[in-house]
Amino acid sequence: MALHNRIAVFRAEAGISRKDLAALVDVNPQTIGFLERGDYSPSAELALKLSRVFKVPVDQLFSLDPFPSLATELSAKPRLTPYGAKA
Amino acid sequence: MTSKAYFYIKFKPATARALSSIALTSLYGWFLLKFFVDETKPVLQVIIGILALVGMLTAILVFLSANGFLANAPKDRIDERELAQRNEAYFRAYQYMISAVLVGLLAVFLWEQSTGLKITLHQFSNFLTVLFFTGLVMPASVLAYQDKSHVDDQ
Numbered sequence: 001m002a003l004h005n006r007i008a009v010f011r012a013e014a015g016i017s018r019k020d021l022a023a024l025v026d027v028n029p030q031t032i033g034f035l036e037r038g039d040y041s042p043s044a045e046l047a048l049k050l051s052r053v054f055k056v057p058v059d060q061l062f063s064l065d066p067f068p069s070l071a072t073e074l075s076a077k078p079r080l081t082p083y084g085a086k087a
Numbered sequence: 088m089t090s091k092a093y094f095y096i097k098f099k100p101a102t103a104r105a106l107s108s109i110a111l112t113s114l115y116g117w118f119l120l121k122f123f124v125d126e127t128k129p130v131l132q133v134i135i136g137i138l139a140l141v142g143m144l145t146a147i148l149v150f151l152s153a154n155g156f157l158a159n160a161p162k163d164r165i166d167e168r169e170l171a172q173r174n175e176a177y178f179r180a181y182q183y184m185i186s187a188v189l190v191g192l193l194a195v196f197l198w199e200q201s202t203g204l205k206i207t208l209h210q211f212s213n214f215l216t217v218l219f220f221t222g223l224v225m226p227a228s229v230l231a232y233q234d235k236s237h238v239d240d241q
Contacts, residue, residue, distance in 0.1 A: 027168070028166050030168075031167075031168045033237055034236075039235050045167075
Protein backbone atom coordinates (compact mmCIF):
# COMPACT_ATOMS: atom_id res chain seq x y z
CA MET A 1 0.00 0.00 0.00
CA ALA A 2 1.33 3.44 -0.93
CA LEU A 3 2.23 5.83 1.84
CA HIS A 4 1.27 9.43 1.11
CA ASN A 5 3.09 12.37 2.61
CA ARG A 6 3.20 16.16 2.76
CA ILE A 7 6.96 16.51 3.09
CA ALA A 8 7.24 18.81 0.06
CA VAL A 9 4.52 21.15 1.44
CA PHE A 10 6.03 21.33 4.92
CA ARG A 11 9.52 21.74 3.52
CA ALA A 12 8.41 24.61 1.27
CA GLU A 13 6.64 26.25 4.20
CA ALA A 14 9.73 25.90 6.37
CA GLY A 15 11.82 27.32 3.53
CA ILE A 16 14.52 24.67 3.68
CA SER A 17 16.21 22.87 0.82
CA ARG A 18 16.25 19.11 0.32
CA LYS A 19 19.93 19.10 1.21
CA ASP A 20 19.27 20.89 4.52
CA LEU A 21 16.37 18.61 5.40
CA ALA A 22 18.49 15.57 4.50
CA ALA A 23 21.22 16.78 6.86
CA LEU A 24 18.66 17.27 9.65
CA VAL A 25 17.39 13.69 9.40
CA ASP A 26 20.76 12.15 8.43
CA VAL A 27 19.93 10.79 4.97
CA ASN A 28 21.17 11.36 1.42
CA PRO A 29 19.51 14.43 -0.26
CA GLN A 30 18.31 12.08 -3.02
CA THR A 31 16.27 10.20 -0.43
CA ILE A 32 14.23 13.35 0.30
CA GLY A 33 13.41 13.50 -3.42
CA PHE A 34 12.38 9.84 -3.40
CA LEU A 35 10.16 10.46 -0.34
CA GLU A 36 8.51 13.55 -1.81
CA ARG A 37 7.71 11.74 -5.06
CA GLY A 38 6.35 8.72 -3.14
CA ASP A 39 9.02 6.45 -4.64
CA TYR A 40 10.11 5.31 -1.18
CA SER A 41 8.24 4.66 2.07
CA PRO A 42 10.34 5.59 5.10
CA SER A 43 10.98 3.52 8.20
CA ALA A 44 9.19 4.47 11.42
CA GLU A 45 12.43 6.02 12.66
CA LEU A 46 12.81 8.29 9.62
CA ALA A 47 9.10 9.22 9.68
CA LEU A 48 9.41 10.24 13.33
CA LYS A 49 12.58 12.22 12.65
CA LEU A 50 10.82 14.12 9.85
CA SER A 51 7.78 14.86 12.00
CA ARG A 52 10.09 16.14 14.73
CA VAL A 53 11.85 18.47 12.27
CA PHE A 54 8.52 19.96 11.15
CA LYS A 55 7.11 19.89 14.72
CA VAL A 56 3.91 18.14 13.66
CA PRO A 57 2.37 14.76 14.62
CA VAL A 58 3.47 11.99 12.30
CA ASP A 59 -0.10 11.45 11.03
CA GLN A 60 -0.15 15.02 9.72
CA LEU A 61 2.92 14.26 7.65
CA PHE A 62 2.13 10.72 6.51
CA SER A 63 -1.12 8.99 5.65
CA LEU A 64 -2.29 5.73 4.10
CA ASP A 65 -4.98 7.72 2.24
CA PRO A 66 -4.20 10.54 -0.19
CA PHE A 67 -4.19 13.99 1.41
CA PRO A 68 -6.79 16.46 0.14
CA SER A 69 -5.31 19.21 -2.01
CA LEU A 70 -4.47 22.53 -0.40
CA ALA A 71 -7.19 24.24 -2.48
CA THR A 72 -9.82 21.79 -1.16
CA GLU A 73 -8.73 22.31 2.43
CA LEU A 74 -8.74 26.10 2.11
CA SER A 75 -12.15 26.23 0.47
CA ALA A 76 -13.58 23.99 3.24
CA LYS A 77 -12.52 26.43 5.98
CA PRO A 78 -14.98 29.19 7.03
CA ARG A 79 -14.06 32.54 5.53
CA LEU A 80 -14.10 35.91 7.26
CA THR A 81 -16.01 38.77 5.70
CA PRO A 82 -14.32 42.20 5.48
CA TYR A 83 -16.14 43.17 8.66
CA GLY A 84 -14.85 40.24 10.69
CA ALA A 85 -18.12 38.27 10.79
CA LYS A 86 -18.22 34.69 9.52
CA ALA A 87 -19.72 34.30 6.05
CA MET B 88 26.01 8.22 8.07
CA THR B 89 29.67 9.20 8.41
CA SER B 90 31.35 12.00 6.49
CA LYS B 91 34.49 10.09 5.44
CA ALA B 92 35.30 10.77 1.77
CA TYR B 93 35.21 7.91 -0.75
CA PHE B 94 36.23 7.91 -4.40
CA TYR B 95 33.73 7.02 -7.11
CA ILE B 96 32.88 8.19 -10.63
CA LYS B 97 29.49 9.85 -10.96
CA PHE B 98 27.94 8.91 -14.31
CA LYS B 99 24.53 10.00 -15.55
CA PRO B 100 21.95 7.20 -15.04
CA ALA B 101 21.75 6.56 -18.81
CA THR B 102 25.56 6.35 -19.05
CA ALA B 103 25.73 3.95 -16.10
CA ARG B 104 23.07 1.75 -17.73
CA ALA B 105 24.91 1.84 -21.07
CA LEU B 106 28.24 0.90 -19.44
CA SER B 107 26.59 -2.00 -17.61
CA SER B 108 25.02 -3.27 -20.84
CA ILE B 109 28.33 -2.97 -22.72
CA ALA B 110 30.21 -4.79 -19.95
CA LEU B 111 27.75 -7.69 -19.75
CA THR B 112 27.33 -8.01 -23.54
CA SER B 113 31.07 -7.87 -24.20
CA LEU B 114 31.92 -10.43 -21.50
CA TYR B 115 29.29 -12.89 -22.72
CA GLY B 116 30.28 -12.19 -26.34
CA TRP B 117 33.90 -12.97 -25.46
CA PHE B 118 32.87 -16.21 -23.72
CA LEU B 119 30.60 -17.46 -26.51
CA LEU B 120 32.89 -16.55 -29.41
CA LYS B 121 35.78 -18.41 -27.73
CA PHE B 122 33.96 -21.66 -28.64
CA PHE B 123 34.42 -20.93 -32.35
CA VAL B 124 37.96 -19.55 -32.43
CA ASP B 125 41.09 -21.31 -33.68
CA GLU B 126 44.41 -20.36 -35.35
CA THR B 127 42.79 -20.17 -38.79
CA LYS B 128 40.49 -17.29 -37.79
CA PRO B 129 42.67 -14.25 -36.99
CA VAL B 130 39.81 -11.75 -37.40
CA LEU B 131 37.75 -13.61 -34.85
CA GLN B 132 40.76 -13.66 -32.51
CA VAL B 133 41.03 -9.87 -32.78
CA ILE B 134 37.29 -9.45 -32.15
CA ILE B 135 37.51 -11.70 -29.09
CA GLY B 136 40.49 -9.72 -27.80
CA ILE B 137 38.61 -6.44 -28.25
CA LEU B 138 35.51 -7.86 -26.51
CA ALA B 139 37.63 -9.03 -23.57
CA LEU B 140 39.33 -5.65 -23.28
CA VAL B 141 36.08 -3.65 -23.61
CA GLY B 142 34.24 -6.00 -21.23
CA MET B 143 36.86 -5.78 -18.51
CA LEU B 144 37.44 -2.02 -18.84
CA THR B 145 33.72 -1.22 -18.72
CA ALA B 146 33.30 -3.68 -15.83
CA ILE B 147 35.98 -1.75 -13.93
CA LEU B 148 34.22 1.54 -14.72
CA VAL B 149 30.90 0.14 -13.50
CA PHE B 150 32.64 -1.10 -10.36
CA LEU B 151 34.13 2.37 -9.73
CA SER B 152 30.87 4.23 -10.46
CA ALA B 153 28.47 5.69 -7.88
CA ASN B 154 26.35 2.54 -8.25
CA GLY B 155 29.43 0.42 -7.63
CA PHE B 156 30.15 2.48 -4.54
CA LEU B 157 26.56 2.05 -3.34
CA ALA B 158 26.84 -1.71 -3.92
CA ASN B 159 30.00 -2.00 -1.83
CA ALA B 160 29.90 0.93 0.60
CA PRO B 161 30.13 0.40 4.37
CA LYS B 162 26.71 0.26 6.02
CA ASP B 163 27.25 3.48 7.97
CA ARG B 164 27.96 5.40 4.74
CA ILE B 165 24.53 4.86 3.18
CA ASP B 166 21.01 5.61 4.39
CA GLU B 167 18.04 3.27 4.79
CA ARG B 168 16.72 3.78 1.23
CA GLU B 169 20.11 3.02 -0.28
CA LEU B 170 20.47 -0.01 1.98
CA ALA B 171 17.05 -1.30 0.85
CA GLN B 172 18.03 -0.74 -2.80
CA ARG B 173 21.31 -2.53 -2.24
CA ASN B 174 19.60 -5.50 -0.60
CA GLU B 175 17.31 -5.83 -3.60
CA ALA B 176 20.24 -5.50 -6.01
CA TYR B 177 22.18 -8.26 -4.24
CA PHE B 178 19.11 -10.48 -4.28
CA ARG B 179 18.85 -9.95 -8.07
CA ALA B 180 22.58 -10.65 -8.44
CA TYR B 181 22.16 -13.85 -6.41
CA GLN B 182 19.27 -14.90 -8.67
CA TYR B 183 21.45 -14.14 -11.70
CA MET B 184 24.35 -16.26 -10.40
CA ILE B 185 22.10 -19.24 -9.65
CA SER B 186 20.41 -18.93 -13.06
CA ALA B 187 23.75 -18.60 -14.88
CA VAL B 188 25.14 -21.72 -13.19
CA LEU B 189 21.94 -23.69 -13.95
CA VAL B 190 21.93 -22.59 -17.60
CA GLY B 191 25.67 -23.40 -17.80
CA LEU B 192 25.14 -26.91 -16.42
CA LEU B 193 22.20 -27.50 -18.77
CA ALA B 194 24.22 -26.20 -21.75
CA VAL B 195 27.14 -28.54 -20.89
CA PHE B 196 24.76 -31.49 -20.63
CA LEU B 197 23.08 -30.70 -23.96
CA TRP B 198 26.42 -29.98 -25.64
CA GLU B 199 27.83 -33.35 -24.56
CA GLN B 200 24.65 -35.19 -25.52
CA SER B 201 24.43 -33.66 -29.00
CA THR B 202 28.11 -33.58 -30.02
CA GLY B 203 29.68 -36.27 -27.85
CA LEU B 204 32.48 -33.77 -27.04
CA LYS B 205 33.54 -32.99 -23.50
CA ILE B 206 33.88 -29.47 -22.14
CA THR B 207 37.57 -28.70 -21.63
CA LEU B 208 39.14 -27.30 -18.51
CA HIS B 209 40.00 -24.15 -20.48
CA GLN B 210 36.33 -23.62 -21.47
CA PHE B 211 35.27 -24.21 -17.88
CA SER B 212 37.87 -21.64 -16.78
CA ASN B 213 36.40 -19.14 -19.28
CA PHE B 214 32.94 -19.77 -17.83
CA LEU B 215 34.21 -19.09 -14.31
CA THR B 216 35.91 -15.90 -15.55
CA VAL B 217 32.72 -14.59 -17.13
CA LEU B 218 30.75 -15.51 -14.00
CA PHE B 219 33.31 -13.72 -11.84
CA PHE B 220 33.28 -10.47 -13.81
CA THR B 221 29.53 -10.38 -14.45
CA GLY B 222 28.87 -11.30 -10.82
CA LEU B 223 31.22 -8.54 -9.74
CA VAL B 224 29.34 -5.83 -11.65
CA MET B 225 25.83 -7.29 -11.36
CA PRO B 226 24.76 -5.47 -8.14
CA ALA B 227 25.98 -2.13 -9.56
CA SER B 228 24.28 -2.91 -12.90
CA VAL B 229 20.97 -3.71 -11.18
CA LEU B 230 21.26 -0.45 -9.22
CA ALA B 231 21.93 1.42 -12.48
CA TYR B 232 18.85 -0.09 -14.12
CA GLN B 233 16.65 0.60 -11.08
CA ASP B 234 17.90 4.15 -10.60
CA LYS B 235 14.83 6.40 -10.18
CA SER B 236 16.71 9.51 -9.10
CA HIS B 237 15.80 12.81 -10.75
CA VAL B 238 18.07 15.60 -11.89
CA ASP B 239 16.73 17.97 -9.20
CA ASP B 240 17.38 15.56 -6.33
CA GLN B 241 20.77 17.03 -5.47
